[in-house]
Amino acid sequence: MLIKKLDYPKVPVNLIDAELKKIKHILDDPESASEHSWGYVTELDVEASIKAFKLDKDSILVKWLDDNIGEHYWSIHIIWGGNTLPPHIDPGRTYGFNYVIEPGGTNVVTKSYEPREKNIKELGLGVPISYDDITCVQEELCSKNKWYSLRVDQVHSVEGLEGMRIILNYSSPEDEQELKTIWNARQDI
Ligand SMILES: [Fe+2]
Numbered sequence: 001m002l003i004k005k006l007d008y009p010k011v012p013v014n015l016i017d018a019e020l021k022k023i024k025h026i027l028d029d030p031e032s033a034s035e036h037s038w039g040y041v042t043e044l045d046v047e048a049s050i051k052a053f054k055l056d057k058d059s060i061l062v063k064w065l066d067d068n069i070g071e072h073y074w075s076i077h078i079i080w081g082g083n084t085l086p087p088h089i090d091p092g093r094t095y096g097f098n099y100v101i102e103p104g105g106t107n108v109v110t111k112s113y114e115p116r117e118k119n120i121k122e123l124g125l126g127v128p129i130s131y132d133d134i135t136c137v138q139e140e141l142c143s144k145n146k147w148y149s150l151r152v153d154q155v156h157s158v159e160g161l162e163g164m165r166i167i168l169n170y171s172s173p174e175d176e177q178e179l180k181t182i183w184n185a186r187q188d189i
Contacts, residue, residue, distance in 0.1 A: 002112035002154055003140045006097070006147040009068055011168065015061040016101055020166070023053060023076065027164065030080050047082030048161055052169065065168075072097075072170035079104060079158060079165040086128035087113055089120060090152035095172040098148050104158075104165030110148070112138040113155040120154070129155055 020027065030051060055062050055074040062074050077098075079085050090096065113134035115123060123129045134155050142148050150156060158165065 002138050002151040002156070003110055003142075004149045006149055008147040010145050011061070011099060012064065015064055016168070019055065019059060019061045019076065020101070026053065027078065027166075030078055030164070048079050048085045048158070049081050050077055050079045050085055052077045072173070073176045075169050077167040077169050079161065079167075083159065083161045085158040085161070087111075087131065087134055087155045087157040088127060088129055089123065089125050089155055091125040093171050093175045094151070094153045095175070096150045096152040097170050097172075098142070098150060099168040100142050100144050100146055100148070101168055102164060102166040103142065103144050105160055105162030107141065107160045108162075108165060109139050109159050110142050110150065111136050111157045111159060112151065113157070115155065123155065
C-alpha cells in the first residue's frame with residue numbers, strides 16, 4: 001500500500017487555528033510567499049502549486065505534536081491554484097506523513113502510480129510526470145482530521161481540488177537531515 005490511513009490522534013482544533021492565524025497573510029495570498037525567506041518552497045508550474053512552511057519549534061502546536069505523535073520536523077503544506085497537483089516524485093523524501101486540516105474540496109483524491117516502462121529516475125524528481133508514463137495503482141479520499149502516510153518517493157498526485165488544501169506534515173526521520181539542508185539553503189532566497 002502506497003497510501004495508508006494511520007490511527008493517530010486528532011489534533012486539537014484550537015492549536016491548528018492558532019497556527020493558521022500566524023500564516024493568514026500566506027493563506028490569503030500564497031503567491032506572495034515566494035518572496036519570503038522562511039521555508040522550503042517547491043513549485044510545480046503546472047496547474048496547482050504546493051509550498052511548505054516550517055513550523056516554529058516553540059509553537060504550542062509543535063509541542064503537542066512532539067508529545068503526542070513524535071519529535072519531527074513539522075511543516076504546513078498548502079496546495080492551491082488549480083484542480084490537480086500533477087503526478088510527481090518528491091526530491092529528498094521517502095515517506096510523507098500528512099494530517100488533513102482542509103481537504104480542498106469534497107472529492108479530492110490522492111493517487112499513487114507505478115511507472116509503465118521508464119524507471120523512476122528517468123521520470124524525474126520534483127517535476128510533473130506525464131500520465132502516459134504511469135499507471136494509477138491506488139486512489140484514496142483522504143478525510144479531514146485524519147492521518148495518512150504516503151510514499152512520496154513513488155509517483156503521486158492530488159486531484160479534484162476545488163479550493164486550498166492545507167496539510168500538516170512530517171517526513172520520515174531518515175529524510176529529515178536532507179530536508180534541513182534544503183530548508184537552510186533556501187532561507188537565503
Ligand atoms: Fe509530493
